[in-house]
Amino acid sequence: MTIKLTQTVKKGGCAAKVPALVLREILGGLRFPPVIPGVEVDGANFDDAAIFKISDDVALVQTLDFFTPIVDSPYDFGAIAAANALSDVYAMGGTPKTCMAILAAPLAVLEPAVIQAVLQGASDVIAQAGASLVGGHSIDDDTLKFGLSVTGLVHPQKVWINSLAQVGDKLILTKPLGTGTICAGMKRQDIDESRAHAAISSMKRLNNVQDFLTPDELGQIHAATDITGFGLLGHGSQLAKASGVTLHISATALPVFDLTYECLGQGFLTKAHRSNDEYTQKRVSFGTQVTELQKLLSFDPQTSGGLLLSVSAQSADGIIEALRDHFPGTCVVGEVRAKSSLDVYLE
Amino acid sequence: MTIKLTQTVKKGGCAAKVPALVLREILGGLRFPPVIPGVEVDGANFDDAAIFKISDDVALVQTLDFFTPIVDSPYDFGAIAAANALSDVYAMGGTPKTCMAILAAPLAVLEPAVIQAVLQGASDVIAQAGASLVGGHSIDDDTLKFGLSVTGLVHPQKVWINSLAQVGDKLILTKPLGTGTICAGMKRQDIDESRAHAAISSMKRLNNVQDFLTPDELGQIHAATDITGFGLLGHGSQLAKASGVTLHISATALPVFDLTYECLGQGFLTKAHRSNDEYTQKRVSFGTQVTELQKLLSFDPQTSGGLLLSVSAQSADGIIEALRDHFPGTCVVGEVRAKSSLDVYLE
Numbered sequence: 001m002t003i004k005l006t007q008t009v010k011k012g013g014c015a016a017k018v019p020a021l022v023l024r025e026i027l028g029g030l031r032f033p034p035v036i037p038g039v040e041v042d043g044a045n046f047d048d049a050a051i052f053k054i055s056d057d058v059a060l061v062q063t064l065d066f067f068t069p070i071v072d073s074p075y076d077f078g079a080i081a082a083a084n085a086l087s088d089v090y091a092m093g094g095t096p097k098t099c100m101a102i103l104a105a106p107l108a109v110l111e112p113a114v115i116q117a118v119l120q121g122a123s124d125v126i127a128q129a130g131a132s133l134v135g136g137h138s139i140d141d142d143t144l145k146f147g148l149s150v151t152g153l154v155h156p157q158k159v160w161i162n163s164l165a166q167v168g169d170k171l172i173l174t175k176p177l178g179t180g181t182i183c184a185g186m187k188r189q190d191i192d193e194s195r196a197h198a199a200i201s202s203m204k205r206l207n208n209v210q211d212f213l214t215p216d217e218l219g220q221i222h223a224a225t226d227i228t229g230f231g232l233l234g235h236g237s238q239l240a241k242a243s244g245v246t247l248h249i250s251a252t253a254l255p256v257f258d259l260t261y262e263c264l265g266q267g268f269l270t271k272a273h274r275s276n277d278e279y280t281q282k283r284v285s286f287g288t289q290v291t292e293l294q295k296l297l298s299f300d301p302q303t304s305g306g307l308l309l310s311v312s313a314q315s316a317d318g319i320i321e322a323l324r325d326h327f328p329g330t331c332v333v334g335e336v337r338a339k340s341s342l343d344v345y346l347e
Numbered sequence: 348m349t350i351k352l353t354q355t356v357k358k359g360g361c362a363a364k365v366p367a368l369v370l371r372e373i374l375g376g377l378r379f380p381p382v383i384p385g386v387e388v389d390g391a392n393f394d395d396a397a398i399f400k401i402s403d404d405v406a407l408v409q410t411l412d413f414f415t416p417i418v419d420s421p422y423d424f425g426a427i428a429a430a431n432a433l434s435d436v437y438a439m440g441g442t443p444k445t446c447m448a449i450l451a452a453p454l455a456v457l458e459p460a461v462i463q464a465v466l467q468g469a470s471d472v473i474a475q476a477g478a479s480l481v482g483g484h485s486i487d488d489d490t491l492k493f494g495l496s497v498t499g500l501v502h503p504q505k506v507w508i509n510s511l512a513q514v515g516d517k518l519i520l521t522k523p524l525g526t527g528t529i530c531a532g533m534k535r536q537d538i539d540e541s542r543a544h545a546a547i548s549s550m551k552r553l554n555n556v557q558d559f560l561t562p563d564e565l566g567q568i569h570a571a572t573d574i575t576g577f578g579l580l581g582h583g584s585q586l587a588k589a590s591g592v593t594l595h596i597s598a599t600a601l602p603v604f605d606l607t608y609e610c611l612g613q614g615f616l617t618k619a620h621r622s623n624d625e626y627t628q629k630r631v632s633f634g635t636q637v638t639e640l641q642k643l644l645s646f647d648p649q650t651s652g653g654l655l656l657s658v659s660a661q662s663a664d665g666i667i668e669a670l671r672d673h674f675p676g677t678c679v680v681g682e683v684r685a686k687s688s689l690d691v692y693l694e
Contacts, residue, residue, distance in 0.1 A: 017484075017485065017486055017487070018450070018452070018454065018485040018486060018487055022454060022459060023485060025459045026459045026462050026463050026466065026485075027463075027466075028463075029463060030463055030466055030467060030470060031467065031470060031471075032470055032480055033446075033470050033471075033473040033474035033478065033479055033480050034474060034479070035479050036444065036477065036478065036479045038444065039445065039479045039481055041481075042479065042480070042481045042482065049482065050445060050447070050481030050482045052444060052445050052481065052498070054401055054405060054500075055402070055405075058401060058402075060407070060445070060498065062445060062447060062481060062482065062496075062498065063447070063482060064447040064448075064449065064482060064483055064484050064496050065484050066449070066484060066486070067486060068486070097383065097385065097399060098386065098397060098399050098407070098409060099380075100397070100409060100410070100411040100496060101411075102411065102413070102449060102496075103365070104451075104492065105365070107365065107369060112369060112372045112373045115373050116373050116374075116375075116376060116377055119373065119374070119377055120377060120378065123377060123378060123379055123380050124378075124380075126380040127380035127381060130383065131380065131383065132380055132381070132382050132383045132386045132389065133379055133380050133389070134386055134388075134389045134397030134399065134409060135389065135396065135397045135409065135410060135411065136411055137364075137411050137412050137413060137494070138364065138365040138370060138373075139364055139365060139413070139414060139415070139492070140364070140365055141490070141492070142489050142490065143488070143489065145451065145486070145488070147484070149409075149411050149447060149449075149496035151399070151407065151409065151498060153401075
């Protein structure tokens, strides 16, 4: 019998993240270790990764991500987990270099070959990123979890941080939304994996936009974040808050998979749909035209979602043109305006 | 009611590691990503951490470790997990700089305050190491797991790798053995945590031997490894194999906690005692004088165990003198001899 990984866990992928509000409570009273010289970005602004400056020319971009299976195929799961972890380095403008594996596996249930397939999926994506797998840690656990700690390099002057979105920028999203609801449908076995091919391919895709843009175009990207567990509105509002701006996003412009609205319409939801709603409640406003399904879409927790790029208005078309072949669905989804009382308007 | 963390998990600490033989089967057929320029040490020699060279003067030391509670106090658990993860950087001769947290927690069972205490214990140890906490990832999971991904810096010419132990070296162990059996006793609630104070303090202690040695003394350390889940013989045989030498270790010289032999004698064992035995079976020989309890000790899986240092014979006394105040029990446990058919003789 072929093992169906999603049936071995209660909730999958980024939907299993600790909800942002709970995280805030846990971290609230924590006395953090002092910030040492060289640390230029830490967790304070919800950036995707940390920046540690080694010299005037070199900084480390560091991130870590892991989760439970969101697809049944072990190979695809490993590939998605790797692409998802590597994404945070790309979201900071960095180039991934070294990866360490985080593996928790039920040894009594999963054959070594299954675990090896997970690692192979990850290894192939790491190879594609031009990085190496240099170590890791594995434990025997009740349910499968896999992910990576990734270190990349970036020039300290060329980091895409959350706080530099500029009024007048266009917002580009590089992958369709909907992986949360589609994976929920697969987990319920209401959606066959063969129908979810586009979503699975998208989750396995590296967010290596740098590889397809000219230095000029890269210079027009002012800020970036990748859309993962907190959904478009969660990550969007973090970017808005850090930059002191307000994002205006068009609900009808949002790229989706063929299956996305079907799955949302069927009520294939995760706990994160609700917690992302709660998290952004006081920071987001919905236009009167926005439908209930579009609201759910904006809360949909993405696994290995696309980058949300804040780019100078005049460069947006060229960047989309350059990316579209490799990132199907890439389009302008909104713009950056002066700070109002809220972080994001979905209109 | 105060929560007893060890009662929330089936097995704790490094004892929950995937057994070395299973790991070998999983990794055996894996097609790893290519090793990119700069990667000087990866997993191939079972080194404690990876080395990635950034320039002629700077290399990264990278490691990652996490596990389930081995003590009941959330603060102590966090502190131990942090010291254990940081240890691998010290074992390579490096200085820790950035840490990222790996957290899996049962949100329905553990209050935020408990999770915060875990993070506080870790934060305080990270601060003591002079490093920063720059990020991490947290998921909702059935059982608590915590650890760190750590990056340190080291001069590329001053790395303590596994493969440079020299014939004639003395072997120094910097912490007493026995945390595996003592933690097993605590988990069974047969050993009260108040009696295990020395072992808990030892596990919380940083392996920062560098901070107490002169550059001359540091130059006399040819190879090092930290003793963790695979026990003294497991990690010892990895070092022997990598260096092409044989270790001769004296069973009576091994430093232990007051409780160690009592706990081993009571049969407080973990699965790792057996799997470490299996792992080293064909690579280790026991002298006729070695007792059954000493054999068990040599397989005892350590959590945040000491460093095994291979140092030039004439420097051993000075190094022990310099370390003894901060590392109670530090002593010579054996020596390095020319390669024979086996990796380690316990005599």
